[in-house]
Structure formats: structure tokens, C-alpha cells
Amino acid sequence: MLTGPYLELVDIHKSFGDAHVLKGVNLSISKGEFVTLLGPSGCGKTTTLNITAGLLTADSGEIRIGGKEMANTPPHKRGLGMVFQNYALFPHMPVFDNIAFGLKFLRTSKDEIPSKVRRVMDLVNLPIDTYRARYPHQLSGGEQQRVSLARALVIEPSVLLLDEPLSNLDAKMRDSMRAEIRRIQKEVRITTVYVTHDQEEALAMSDRVAIFQSGTIAQIASPLEIYKRPGSVFVADFVGHSNFIRGRVQEVSNATCTVVTDGGLAIVVPKTDFMTKNKSLVLAVRAEKIALLDKRDSRENIFEGTVESSLYMGSTSRVTVAVGDLRLFIHVAGEEVRTGKIHETGETVYVELNPRDIMVLQGETES
Amino acid sequence: MRIGIPNWMLLALPGVVVILLFFLWPLVLIFAYSLYTYDPLLIFTPTFTWENYVKALTDDMYVTAILNSFQIALATTIATLVLAYPMAYYLARIKSKTEDTVVSFIIFAPIMVSVVVVSFAWVILLSPYGSIYRILTAFNLIHGPFRLMFTKEGVIIGLTYTQLAYMIMTLRSSLERIDWSVVNAARIHGANSFQAFRQVTLPLSLPGIFAGSVMTFSLSLSSFVTPFLLGGRMIKVMSVIIYDNVVSVYNWPLGSATAVILFIISTILVGLFTYFLQKTRLEWLRT
Secondary structure, three states: OOOOEEEEEEEEEEEEOOEEEEEEEEEEEEOOOEEEEEOOOOOOHHHHHHHHHOOOOOOEEEEEEOOEEOOOOOHHHOOEEEEOOOOOOOOOOOHHHHHHHHHHHOOOOOOHHHHHHHHHHHHOOOOHHHHOOOOHHHOOHHHHHHHHHHHHHOOOOOEEEEEOOOOOOOHHHHHHHHHHHHHHHHHHOOEEEEEEOOHHHHHHHOOEEEEEEOOEEEEEEOHHHHHHOOOOHHHHHHOOOEEEEEEEEEEEOOOEEEEEEOOOOEEEEEOOOOOOOOOEEEEEEEHHHOEEEOOOOOOOOEEEEEEEEEEEOOOEEEEEEEEOOEEEEEEEEOHHHHHOOOOOOOOEEEEEOOHHHEEEEOOOOOO | OOOOOOHHHHHOHHHHHHHHHHHHHHHHHHHHHHOOEEEOOOEEEOOOOOHHHHHHHHOHHHHHHHHHHHHHHHHHHHHHHHHHHHHHHHHHOOOOHHHHHHHHHHHHHHHHOOHHHHHHHHHHHHOOOOHHHHHHHHOOOOOOOOOOOOOHHHHHHHHHHHHHHHHHHHHHHHHHOOOHHHHHHHHHOOOOHHHHHHHHHHHHOHHHHHHHHHHHHHHHHHOOHHHHHHHOOOOOOHHHHHHHHHHHOOOHHHHHHHHHHHHHHHHHHHHHHHHHHHHHOHHHHOO
16 A cells, blocks of 8 residues: 555745745655644644645645646546534534535436435444435534535545644544544545644654755654654653763763763763764653662663642653753653552652663754 | 513514514505505595505606616615625634724714714715816816716715625625635635636635625615705605605605505515525535
8 A cells, every 4th residue: 555655746936925934844654654744833744745736836836636736726627525623614504514525526417316325424423314414514523524624524535634634623522533534534435634733643644754944854664663753852852751961971882882971970871873973962761760769779871850739630650850960851750550659749759761761862952 | 481472572572562563563554555546635534445556557757766766776775785795704704803983983983973974975976076077087088978876877876885894794794604625625726716716715705695685675765865956856666755745745644555566575575585585595504
């Protein structure tokens, strides 16, 4: 199924007035793949989606779908389906007409329309007899979302575009729709581009995640890869909760090397190829990868620190520990289960930064 | 509240008093006059008669005036709608604040000037050897005599001009309420721009079309200055006839009867219009 690029964006540039919103976006997506565009607001992800849809015109660059150049093709001839953040259902049409909308413009015979609508409503779990005559304002957010999805899928589009489709739903509904969209996407094996600013959503749903950073793609990789091996400080910072430690390489040995922080802490890290003596770099450690210990033992990278704050949050605790001039944010999972107590402010603890869990990055931290 | 009237109802009281005193009471008086008998010396005597209504509904001049009024109001409404819609569409999608201010000012300028002045300007433009005639002959577009003054068409042109701003603003606010992502959704799912307009934008702007049309229609129907100046003695409409009766001939009963007829007919029409609007207001508007 994953044979060559199906949807290709090549060096897309776009400005609005003085604002250079897209600065050379390159993206290539295989047939049937689910790719998420993830980034903070204003990073260009929605603009990229709208350019793909033909709602905006790129200043320069190429868009190809199934090998065909699309830059000058109007939206209605691109053969796409799209789900909008606010669902964008036609308020003056009942559910059936909303879903059947796109079929009128295809060469669908009149007799075929009801069966097609029925099939797609089954797919999105909307019983046709209950819903066909209802108007959008009579539906809940989740139901509107299903109608919107059905409307996009019924025309069997070459690519399905979704623009933050879950952001207007409440947390529970979001979780179930997330699984639902992924199930449907796999069932019809449709090439999908999904825009979100919610990293959990991106990691949970996608085959690959493209991280946007001010108008370009900072990294595009599988969710696991993005999380475990972020390519830059920006990516490590945007996805997950990371602690960033600035330091300078002091010593390079065969397998490891020692980085000394500005505050004089010596941290052993795994060796990477760009390490040379005195090079300054950034270490990133996930908040959930830092272990809190009661006492020091003989392992590497155990530092004494003081608890600055501790928030109990049910399944985890969020503990802030000051180690020298560093402040480490730590997520402790199932804390009571393990230690039977909650860390108190002012308490002396030991933190362990396992070298295996330290990500070595080049570039500057945001701060 | 001890007397059981909620405070918010009391807020309406001053307005209600004004309407009762200065609108409903005169209306009652007019209705009463319309049933009185005309007297050349006393203007009227309070003797009951249907005669005024019989004359107003059968006399050729009066029937023509009623028909003229409706023809002119209808044509003005259609012309205004057709001209205003694209303008309102453009205004609804305007993004720049300055552009908005400048264009809105240009649209509103004519109604900031007295309608008498505006109508006189149209007299100059429309007259047999006026500006429009000269421009058209200069470009060889017309030959021979040019007649727009004292014609229905002339009155319609003048009225359309004075009604345009109201229609534009009504349509604009209804177009601005449309969520454009709905139109985008139509475009993406296969509709070309005309089909998207026809099937989405236009039906969603229907409330504005109705509201604007009702307003333009009733304002045109009851307008006086423009038909008086541009229609002159040749094109009689109901408002001018009422004026003639009340101010020139001192036949208040006949003038009142004509006024009551105008009032009843336009109330019925506006009522029908509104009923139709409520019906086609469709379920989707009832949120």
C-alpha cells in the first residue's frame, strides 16, 4: 500500500501581507497514510491544509495529488473531502441532504444516492432512520462531527483533510471520536491529512507526525520516533514534557561522554557523533523518565536535590526538584503505590537521570 | 413588584405611550374622518357615509394610483435587491477597516442628504435635455427624444436610489452572519462557485432578502417626495393623491379613505410577507 508519494507538497511558500506564513513546506504522503500536521497556533499547519484543499493559493510551490499537478485546479475539482473545526454543516439542510451534497456533483445516479448515504452513515455509526431528517442545530457536537465526516467520505475522496475536528468536543467525546476516526480511516484506507495542536491526538492517531515550526516542517516521523528521538529542541519541547539542561562537553570516552552544566553538575550521557570537547549542547530528559530516589546508590547520574513543589494529580504526581541551579520537572507515576507517601516541599531527594533516557540535542533552548 | 409588572416591561412604557398617542390615536382619527361626509365649507361633517371608499376604489384616477403605487413599489424592490446584493456581498467580505469605512460612507452619503435635494438632483439628471440624455447622445446610444421625467421608470430610478443603502445594510448583516467555512465546505465537496452560491449562500441569506424587501417595499409604497417630484402630475401614486386631497382640495374624508386603503393593503402585504418569511424561515433558523 505504501508505494511512492500520493500527495506531494513541494516547497510551498505563502505570505499574508508582511507575514511570511509558509517558508518552504515539503511534504510527501503515501496512499492510505495518516499524517498529522502538528504545531502551535500560527505555525502554518492550517494554511498548509487550506492550500492543499485549494481554498488558498500558494505564492509558489507545487501540489500533486496522485501525480497530477493541482496548484491551478479549483477546490471542487480536486476530489477531496474535508472536515472542518466547526463542522461547517449546511444549516438549511437536513442530515441526509448534508451528506448527499457532494454526490449531486458527481455522476451518481439518483437511485444510488440513498444506498451510498446509508452505507456511509453506517460507517460513522449514525442510524439513518433516526437522523436523516434532523437539522444540524438539533444534533450534538459529536453527531455533527459524524455527519461532517460522512459528508466528506461519501464522495470517496482521494484525500481526506481534517482541520482540528475534535477541538470543539468535550474531553470524553474527543477520546472516543479519536478512536472512531482512526478506525474509519483504516477501514476505508483513505489518505488522510489531519491538523491539530493537540500532541496526544497526533501521537495516538497518526502513521507519521509532521511538526510545524514557524512555517516549515521541523521534523516528520512516526509518533514513536518523534517522541523518542526528537530532532531538535523545539520538537522535544513541543511534544511531551521535557527538561532541558544546557552544558558543555567535558570529556569524550568510547561509549559515553560527560557534559558539565553551567552550574557545575557533571552528567554522563550517551555518545553521539557530533560531540567534540568543549562543544555546547542541550540535554533533554522527559519528565516521566526521571526517577526520584530516597537515597543515593552506586549508579551514575544521581544528584541530590530539594523538593520545591509537589502536586498530586491522581494517576501521577508532578514534582519540581531543585538540583544545584537546575530545576527539574518530574512526573512520578503511581507514587503512592510505590512509596506510600507524597513528597513534601523542602524534602531532600535524589534524582536519577539514566543516560539511556537522555536525549542529546544541538541548538538552543527557547528560554 | 407588588403590582405584578416586571421591571423590564416598565422600560417599554415611554415608547408605548408615544406610539399610542402619536401613532394609534391619529390612525383612529383618520379612520373616523374616512367615514365622514365631505363638505366644501366645513371640510367634513360627522355624518356616516361609505361614499369616500366607493369613490377611492372605483374612480379611474384612484384605481390607477393604487396600481401605480404597487407597480412602482414592486419594481423598486426588485431593482434595489438586484443592485444591492452584490454590493452587500462585497461589503460582507471586506477585510480592511479603512476600505469598509470609505465604502460604507459612500453608500450612506445619499441618505444623509435630504430626500428633497436628492430627488431634485434626479430631476436634473433625468430631464429631457439633462445630463443622462447628453451623455447617452454623446456616445450615440440614443437618438431622438428622451423621456424619463414624469414616467414610472423615472420614479422607480429615483426610489431605487434612495432605498439602496437600507437594502445593502440589511443584506450585509445577514450575509455577515453566514459562516464562510460552510461555503468552503460546499466548494470542496464538488460545487463550483456558482453552485455554492445558489445552494448555500443564497438560501442562507434569505432572511436578509425578506427583511430588506419588506422594508423597501413598504417605504416605496408610502414614499411621497420622490414620486411627487419625479412623477409630477403625470404619474399619480396614492401618497400624492392623499396629499392633494388633504392639502390642496381640503377633502379630508376622501384623503383619509385613500390613506386607510393604503394602510390596509400594505399591512396585509407586509403581513403576508412576514408569514411567508416565518414559514420559509425553515427549521434551521429556529435554534
